[in-house]
Amino acid sequence: MNTTQRDPIVIVGTGLAGYTLAREIRKLDKNTPIVMVTADDGYSYSKPMLSTGFSKQKTADELAMAEPGKMAEQLSLIVRTFTVVTGIKPQQHLLEINGESLRYSKLVLAWGADVIRIDIPGGANERIFSINDLMDYRRFRDVLEGKKRVLLMGAGLIGCEFANDLIAGGFEVDVVAPSDTALPGLVPKVIGDAVVTGLTQAGARFHLGRTVQEAAIQEGHVQVQLSDGEKLSTDLVVSAIGLRPRVKLADDAGLTINKGVVVNRALETSEADIYALGDCAEVDGHVMLYVMPLMACARTLAQTLTGSQSEVKYGVMPVVVKTPACPVAVAPPIGEGEWKIEQNGIDVKAECYDANGALIGFALSGQFVDARQQLARQVPSVHD
Amino acid sequence: MKKWQCVVCGLIYDESKGWPEDGIAAGTAWEDVPSDWLCPDCGVGKEDFEMVEM
Numbered sequence: 001m002n003t004t005q006r007d008p009i010v011i012v013g014t015g016l017a018g019y020t021l022a023r024e025i026r027k028l029d030k031n032t033p034i035v036m037v038t039a040d041d042g043y044s045y046s047k048p049m050l051s052t053g054f055s056k057q058k059t060a061d062e063l064a065m066a067e068p069g070k071m072a073e074q075l076s077l078i079v080r081t082f083t084v085v086t087g088i089k090p091q092q093h094l095l096e097i098n099g100e101s102l103r104y105s106k107l108v109l110a111w112g113a114d115v116i117r118i119d120i121p122g123g124a125n126e127r128i129f130s131i132n133d134l135m136d137y138r139r140f141r142d143v144l145e146g147k148k149r150v151l152l153m154g155a156g157l158i159g160c161e162f163a164n165d166l167i168a169g170g171f172e173v174d175v176v177a178p179s180d181t182a183l184p185g186l187v188p189k190v191i192g193d194a195v196v197t198g199l200t201q202a203g204a205r206f207h208l209g210r211t212v213q214e215a216a217i218q219e220g221h222v223q224v225q226l227s228d229g230e231k232l233s234t235d236l237v238v239s240a241i242g243l244r245p246r247v248k249l250a251d252d253a254g255l256t257i258n259k260g261v262v263v264n265r266a267l268e269t270s271e272a273d274i275y276a277l278g279d280c281a282e283v284d285g286h287v288m289l290y291v292m293p294l295m296a297c298a299r300t301l302a303q304t305l306t307g308s309q310s311e312v313k314y315g316v317m318p319v320v321v322k323t324p325a326c327p328v329a330v331a332p333p334i335g336e337g338e339w340k341i342e343q344n345g346i347d348v349k350a351e352c353y354d355a356n357g358a359l360i361g362f363a364l365s366g367q368f369v370d371a372r373q374q375l376a377r378q379v380p381s382v383h384d
Numbered sequence: 385m386k387k388w389q390c391v392v393c394g395l396i397y398d399e400s401k402g403w404p405e406d407g408i409a410a411g412t413a414w415e416d417v418p419s420d421w422l423c424p425d426c427g428v429g430k431e432d433f434e435m436v437e438m
């Protein structure tokens with residue numbers, strides 16, 4: 001364990017978590033060597049923009065904000081692209097990259113989440129996409145060129161956002177999902193139903209309570225069979241059935257994992273000098289695959305890594321779903337409560353109250369999203 | 385002078401302070417911020433900002 005002061009802070013991942021952390025560290029410390037290691041091309045981009053490419057008329061190239069060389073220069077650090085970490089040796093403070101070892105003083109895991117994939121029989125895999133980074137998005141846009149129809153699997157936040165955006169791009173959109181409404185688990189059913197109505201009015205066709213059984217390419221199109229036997233014809237399938245924090249390498253190295261890589265509010269894993277944040281992390285029991293929590297973690301961890309040990313404090317972090325056909329804002333309730341609902345068509349205001357009558361969460365759709373700021377001031381913080 | 389907040393990451397653009405790092409002078413009203421300006425923290429566009437009620 002003879003790491004020296006000169007060994008770098010190593011950050012694995014150049015997504016929003018990795019780059020934001022690096023930027024926050026550099027605001028406080030210009031000199032400590034930092035090495036960033038990434039499996040992808042290292043371009044800096046804003047992942048939430050991937051599901052608004054058509055609405056904002058941006059191609060994959062236009063969504064790339066800075067190439068890795070520019071990031072390295074701006075932040076005075078090293079970015080190693082297309083470099084896949086294959087193991088961690090916590091005792092020796094070594095990161096393994098195939099045959100090579102890289103010594104770290106502190107190691108930060110910001111390696112994100114994997115898309116959940118299911119095998120769909122029928123041999124249409126070349127037309128089935130999942131989109132969780134800019135490189136995925138580029139491939140998808142390339143194949144989409146000249147096509148007219150897209151079938152989305154999944155009616156969660158990402159599925160609904162892509163559905164809305166593809167409609168804006170002039171595509172015919174089918175949405176297939178096993179749930180009985182949109183955004184299951186995130187909002188009460190009335191709001192999910194409002195989103196289904198809004199997107200349907202915009203032109204989407206929903207096939208709820210069903211799954212894709214088979215997909216085959218015939219005469220250039222994709223013929224899809226659903227679990228109830230219905231057949232649909234489309235050109236491309238996008239699978240947006242969920243994300244799972246990447247934990248495998250951490251598990252192999254003996255770090256405590258649960259749903260994500262387990263860290264406390266100081267973002268420390270169970271091993272000394274190894275930290276985690278972003279989509280891979282389970283922070284004090286919370287797995288939140290959103291930008292606001294990772295920003296809070298990046299600021300806190302930058303403090304700690306530059307010498308002032310800090311703990312993250314999650315405030316109120318409402319999630320906004322970018323579905324202009326029926327916009328949604330939600331602050332999931334903290335604890336158990338009952339929903340009080342006010343509804344006028346797709347405009348729904350759902351407030352969740354605990355047994356003492358305190359507002360503990362809300363979900364809003366349509367016109368009511370305007371109440372987000374005012375309600376956000378009334379609900380409790382995640383950490384008090 | 386008003387404040388505008390990024391709904392994705394929470395960053396606040398305060399008109400009275402502008403955003404000098406990006407060449408936006410103090411006192412620049414939101415409508416005069418260039419339309420291609422991106423959130424300095426999370427990179428989303430101006431459309432993803434909302435006025436903050438005080």
Ligand SMILES: Cc1cc2nc3c(=O)[nH]c(=O)nc-3n(C[C@H](O)[C@H](O)[C@H](O)COP(=O)(O)OP(=O)(O)OC[C@H]3O[C@@H](n4cnc5c(N)ncnc54)[C@H](O)[C@@H]3O)c2cc1C
Pocket residue numbers: 012013014015016017018037038039040047048049050051083084085086110111112113131132133158161246277278279280288289290291292294320322392
């Ligand atoms: C379409 C879409 C829309 C979204 N919209 C919103 C929104 O509106 N609001 C919101 O709050 N959130 C939104 N999110 C979620 C948000 O974008 C993510 O929570 C956030 O970007 C995650 O950042 P991250 O850095 O943790 O992970 P990632 O960006 O996934 O970065 C992971 C990095 O780790 C690298 N990596 C992985 N494994 C290895 C390895 N073994 N070796 C080396 N490098 C490795 C990858 O190459 C990558 O650089 C959206 C997500 C998607 C997909």
